[in-house]
Amino acid sequence: DAMVIQNPRYQVTQFGKPVTLSCSQTLNHNVMYWYQQKSSQAPKLLFHYYDKDFNNEADTPDNFQSRRPNTSFCFLDIRSPGLGDAAMYLCATSSRDRGGTDTQYFGPGTRLTVL
């Protein structure tokens, strides 16, 4: 069942201290997404990679960056976390243009706490 893996599952950081969240997948999907989900809200897309092409959502703060060194891995970097960045961060993958379905498969999420 571990097709989309996120590490760590829980992350505590201090205000302003950079943090990196990790996502890996064994599905060989060419699209990887990062969502932010705050309590009692819907997931909100931050950005996604289509292969190596990075697509940033217009309202994603500059504080959030991402890297995708290869097909399997994608990282979310928060350069200077603020209290408002405390949330669940969900990684998802899907297959585009490869005959796969549109289905996005979500990882278990990383819950970020900012002190």
Next chain:
Amino acid sequence: GENVEQHPSTLSVQEGDSAVIKCTYSDSASNYFPWYKQELGKRPQLIIDIRSNVGEKKDQRIAVTLNKTAKHFSLHITETQPEDSAVYFCAASKQAGTALIFGKGTTLSVSS
């Protein structure tokens, strides 16, 4: 851009009753409509999806209907069980593998 409205925000039913959640979307170019179930502290799990070339799809106790003209789609759960209790999100996207725009979610409570 796309906007997805979801109603109701909370829904309480008795075990065995049916539950219906409705969503509307704004962008007529949207052509893929998944529904996700999210239990507390867990990941969203796809439960059913529908594409714009189909009007209805059913999987055991769960069905989804799509009205492209009116730009709305609905989730129907029959014979509800306590384990159906969760938050349900509808979503829409314009193209395979592109961003999903989520509704705000419906908290379904099934009491026995």
